[in-house]
Amino acid sequence: MTVHTVEALVPHAPAALFDLVADVERYPEFVPGWVSARILRREGDRYWTDQVVRVAFLRQRFRTCTEIDPPHSIKVRGADGIFEKLLIRWSFLERPGGCLVHLDVDFDTRSNHLKTFAALLSRAFVDDLMTAFVTRAESLNSP
Numbered sequence: 001m002t003v004h005t006v007e008a009l010v011p012h013a014p015a016a017l018f019d020l021v022a023d024v025e026r027y028p029e030f031v032p033g034w035v036s037a038r039i040l041r042r043e044g045d046r047y048w049t050d051q052v053v054r055v056a057f058l059r060q061r062f063r064t065c066t067e068i069d070p071p072h073s074i075k076v077r078g079a080d081g082i083f084e085k086l087l088i089r090w091s092f093l094e095r096p097g098g099c100l101v102h103l104d105v106d107f108d109t110r111s112n113h114l115k116t117f118a119a120l121l122s123r124a125f126v127d128d129l130m131t132a133f134v135t136r137a138e139s140l141n142s143p
Contacts, residue, residue: 003106004126008134012141014092014099015071021090024049031132084108
């Protein structure tokens with residue numbers, strides 16, 4: 001099991017950051033390594049997504065189930081694919097001057113030979129994920 005946590009204080013409203021993270025189908029436009037993301041089904045505050053990511057020389061397809069609590073939190077769970085366990089938790093907390101974005105990523109791969117590789121790359125991947133969203137928020141909200 002690999003767990004990583006990262007936070008960023010962003011000078012925008014929590015609702016703006018929530019909307020940015022919840023719009024999974026736009027990830028390939030700005031998140032490094034995201035090849036595709038397509039929502040398969042919506043049901044209330046949940047949606048199921050088929051996604052493809054590329055990390056180094058690996059390209060992997062996986063499905064997720066996402067639960068949203070606008071504009072406070074987003075919880076993503078792996079539904080199948082390479083992950084034995086995948087849990088991504090985003091929270092968006094109002095703070096003076098903006099929003100504290102908190103990201104927890106907890107995962108384990110099904111394949112033993114991928115575990116070491118995933119552990120080596122995962123910290124950088126989580127940091128890059130947060131950076132991509134902060135940069136995107138800045139570009140969308142700049143005058």
